[in-house]
Amino acid sequence: MSFLGRGASTPAGGVNHERMEMAINEIEMITDVFNRIVSSCHNKCISPRYSEGDLNKGESVCIDRCVAKFFEVNKKVGEKLQSAGANAAPS
Amino acid sequence: MSFLGRGASTPAGGVNHERMEMAINEIEMITDVFNRIVSSCHNKCISPRYSEGDLNKGESVCIDRCVAKFFEVNKKVGEKLQSAGANAAPS
Amino acid sequence: MSFLGRGASTPAGGVNHERMEMAINEIEMITDVFNRIVSSCHNKCISPRYSEGDLNKGESVCIDRCVAKFFEVNKKVGEKLQSAGANAAPS
Amino acid sequence: MDFSQFNSAEQAHMTKVIEKKQMQDFMRMYSSVVERCFNSCCSDFTSKALSSKEEQCVMNCADKFLKHSERVGARFAELNADAMGSQPGKH
Amino acid sequence: MDFSQFNSAEQAHMTKVIEKKQMQDFMRMYSSVVERCFNSCCSDFTSKALSSKEEQCVMNCADKFLKHSERVGARFAELNADAMGSQPGKH
Amino acid sequence: MDFSQFNSAEQAHMTKVIEKKQMQDFMRMYSSVVERCFNSCCSDFTSKALSSKEEQCVMNCADKFLKHSERVGARFAELNADAMGSQPGKH
Secondary structure, eight states: OTTSGGGGGSOTTSOOHHHHHHHHHHHHHHHHHHHHHHHHHHHHHOOTTOSOSSOOHHHHHHHHHHHHHHHHHHHHHHHHHHHHTTTTOOO | OTTSGGGGGSOTTSOOHHHHHHHHHHHHHHHHHHHHHHHHHHHHHOOTTOSOSSOOHHHHHHHHHHHHHHHHHHHHHHHHHHHHTTTTOOO | OTTSGGGGGSOTTSOOHHHHHHHHHHHHHHHHHHHHHHHHHHHHHOOTTOSOSSOOHHHHHHHHHHHHHHHHHHHHHHHHHHHHTTTTOOO | OOOTTSOHHHHHHHHHHHHHHHHHHHHHHHHHHHHHHHHHHOOOOSOSSOOHHHHHHHHHHHHHHHHHHHHHHHHHHHHHHHHHHHSTTOO | OOOTTSOHHHHHHHHHHHHHHHHHHHHHHHHHHHHHHHHHHOOOOSOSSOOHHHHHHHHHHHHHHHHHHHHHHHHHHHHHHHHHHHSTTOO | OOOTTSOHHHHHHHHHHHHHHHHHHHHHHHHHHHHHHHHHHOOOOSOSSOOHHHHHHHHHHHHHHHHHHHHHHHHHHHHHHHHHHHSTTOO
16 A cells, blocks of 8 residues: 555655644644533533532533534534535635 | 845745744734634624524624724724833733 | 753753743743633623723722632642543543 | 735745645634534533424524625725725734 | 554654643643633632632532543544544544 | 753743744734723624724723733732742742
8 A cells, every 4th residue: 555545645754744734733623623512511511600529410411412412513514614615714 | 126125135035934924923913803803793793593594684784884893993902002012911 | 060960961052842842831821821810800800891991999909819819729720630630631 | 915025935835824824714713613503502402412493593503604704704805905005014 | 533544753743743732732721620610619809818618619610620521522532433433534 | 930941042942932922922912902892892883983982992991901911910920929939840
């Protein structure tokens, strides 16, 4: 596989900067989404009175559903943006 | 013009890093302001019920005025900060 | 001292990138905390009516206590996180 | 922004930087839409699936956000051009 | 993420980048917990010392945030793995 | 922060990094003031021009923000110095 396909564009032992950058972008994207889920689901599921340090049953179940729902919204919006093209971004 | 004025500080074919950095700072500043306008004017003008996907007449007019007003506020605050000097920033 | 301890890892006249990076991380951390205090204490202490440009007596005293309290919370949370270890961060 | 006084090496560098920033901005915009529409449309966590009402709300919300963002972009470009025109080299 | 097609130089570079990002993410998470718990637990500024009630609230808040964040992380990893599985090379 | 154990090449590098960050921080602070004062002072979008009442509010808001920020900075520096003093090499 090393002399076929896109693998061929990397010099042996060197660094393919474009591929690095894509991987780093992907990590940043995932981290950003994760942080937004943590924040949104905290707002939705955790009561701000903090009378105890453990998650209670209701909060735990709420978090599980909240994360799943966020993923669904993420997917729906992704489909929407893909069909709309990228013509809303200013340059 | 290539041997007069500030253009002279760049070696032919080379990259003037200071000038690059200023341009990049300017782009980041403009992007930051744009994103804040999008967010603020969305909060001011768009009803969060989302019963339709189009902007209605009232929302559209509100957005136009909102962006103009944000620019005015930006200008006023800029004048204020310039007259106050930059002595409020911690180092 | 130049040939003892951690000082020894820096070539004379060169740049110890690891040490630089740690210092830059520390600056970013401090700036981030500072910005969060400015924002939180503004929300807690400053009335959003803006009928005057000066801080009044009550606002000034509130700011002083607010900053001190934020530092205390920062310390308590730091102790908590240290005892919990770093096992909550996704990779 | 006026890049006309940049040499070709500088213009090539700026183009790469801008492309990278556009990618990051698009990603950030995407996840901010997801977050905003999730927060506005989802508040029932008795199920992990999106209800058809929630899904409709999310689609309208994403749609409206894109149109809002485009309209802000158009006004922004006009006002920015005006500001550049009246204060050459400064805005 | 799949790094298996990266060569060893690339993997070493990615490891460094990821370690740096994890440090920054941890720092950001830390100060966001401080901010959130301060905002929820402290609203009395007649004293600069944390009351015992406020301190208890802060400790519970930090505790709960960590558990919340861990739970979101677990669900996130599961759903992300599902998404990767169903759409190879895309998610 | 203590830079005394840095060599001159390192100090020169840090100075450049810090100057760049200060510029970015100032820019971010500027646009956050604009956003905050716009959000607090402007809520009438029947006109695109700032009313004299809105303008007064914006000027007071910016003024007060600067004084607030300066005061937080002064307290922050004191408390930070204390924290450094009590825990050498750690804070």
